[in-house]
Amino acid sequence: ATMPPLLAAIANAGRHGVLVKSAVVMERLGATTRVAFDKTGTLTRGAPHLAEIHSVDGTFTEAEVLALAAAVEVDSEHPVAAAIVGAARADRTTLPAAEGFAAEPGRGVSARIGAHRIAVGSPVALMSRIDGVPTTAEQDACVVVDALQERGFTAVVVTRDGGPIGVLGITDQLRPEASVAVELTSRVTGTAPILLTGDNRRAANLLAAQVGISDTQAELLPHEKVDAVTARQAAGERVAVVGDGINDAPALAAADVGIAMGGAGSDLTLQTADAVVVRDDLTAVPAVIALSRRARRVVI
Ligand code: ADP
Numbered sequence: 294a295t296m297p298p299l300l301a302a303i304a305n306a307g308r309h310g311v312l313v314k315s316a317v318v319m320e321r322l323g324a325t326t327r328v329a330f331d332k333t334g335t336l337t338r339g340a341p342h343l344a345e346i347h348s349v350d351g352t353f354t355e356a357e358v359l360a361l362a363a364a365v366e367v368d369s370e371h372p373v374a375a376a377i378v379g380a381a382r383a384d385r386t387t388l389p390a391a392e393g394f395a396a397e398p399g400r401g402v403s404a405r406i407g408a409h410r411i412a413v414g415s416p417v418a419l420m421s422r423i424d425g426v427p428t429t430a431e432q433d434a435c436v437v438v439d440a441l442q443e444r445g446f447t448a449v450v451v452t453r454d455g456g457p458i459g460v461l462g463i464t465d466q467l468r469p470e471a472s473v474a475v476e477l478t479s480r481v482t483g484t485a486p487i488l489l490t491g492d493n494r495r496a497a498n499l500l501a502a503q504v505g506i507s508d509t510q511a512e513l514l515p516h517e518k519v520d521a522v523t524a525r526q527a528a529g530e531r532v533a534v535v536g537d538g539i540n541d542a543p544a545l546a547a548a549d550v551g552i553a554m555g556g557a558g559s560d561l562t563l564q565t566a567d568a569v570v571v572r573d574d575l576t577a578v579p580a581v582i583a584l585s586r587r588a589r590r591v592v593i
């Protein structure tokens with residue numbers, strides 16, 4: 294007996310390095326009219342590194358800013374956290390003890406160190422705290438953030454009891470196959486893929502241009518990634534979302550097909566996803582969509 298086409302397609306997808314969780318998902322993949330890619334860990338390798346440390350308040354040296362940030366990030370699973378902790382470890386920095394760790398997906402993390410609350414996170418979170426006349430440290434932080442973002446960096450602000458003490462510049466390498474994957478995706482779906490990211494607008498646009506994406510939505514919180522997906526669906530599109538981080542889990546759940554990048558993916562993301570890319574290759578995404586379309590043709 295021959296295998297039903299969708300099951301054969303699932304087996305084939307496995308050979309391409311994609312675990313497809315059911316025949317229903319395998320079928321749905323071929324109906325995709327739009328693919329939305331996440332940035333960090335999806336179009337990029339997801340192994341960012343710390344490139345620059347800036348002290349913006351005369352009180353702390355760059356090494357102290359790094360030590361405080363790393364002490365908080367030790368408990369975070371975000372790739373940005375790995376970059377910060379990795380840099381501190383490479384410098385053999387002794388990390389102070391942190392207590393009461395809290396994470397806000399898409400924004401950042403915080404913890405108590407001694408008598409102070411140290412937060413590490415997105416500049417958007419910092420800027421929104423500034424009301425009235427900014428302090429000198431806040432002004433300095435804004436200038437540094439601006440300059441870093443202009444150069445395509447992810448800028449992360451370190452605050453102590455709400456006031457900025459430093460800014461970190463983080464970069465991630467583009468996946469070598471990213472632009473080919475984008476091109477193949479647009480060919481197989483017949484539409485231009487889009488970019489949905491929590492990172493800053495300028496870094497997002499710069500990267501989008503490099504991979505050939507012209508439709509980018511940046512500085513999105515996890516629930517705003519969901520809104521971006523449901524808006525497309527309301528317009529009649531069938532959306533596949535490709536993401537890696539814990540912050541992508543809600544968008545993967547809202548998508549017609551949620552695809553997780555397996556390598557760096559968080560447990561929650563892997564659980565939520567309908568399919569998992571286990572080979573470290575983004576071209577597997579258009580490949581499985583093409584497989585599904587062929588299998589559907591056989592079924593019909
Ligand atoms: P992406 O959509 O590119 O995967 P995220 O939604 O995960 O990005 O994060 C958005 C932004 O929130 C990051 O660019 C960073 O500024 C901030 N952020 C999130 N988590 C952390 C963290 N653990 N430490 C520092 N900054 C963080």
Ligand code: MG
Pocket residue numbers: 331332333334335536537538541
């Ligand atoms: Mg991500």
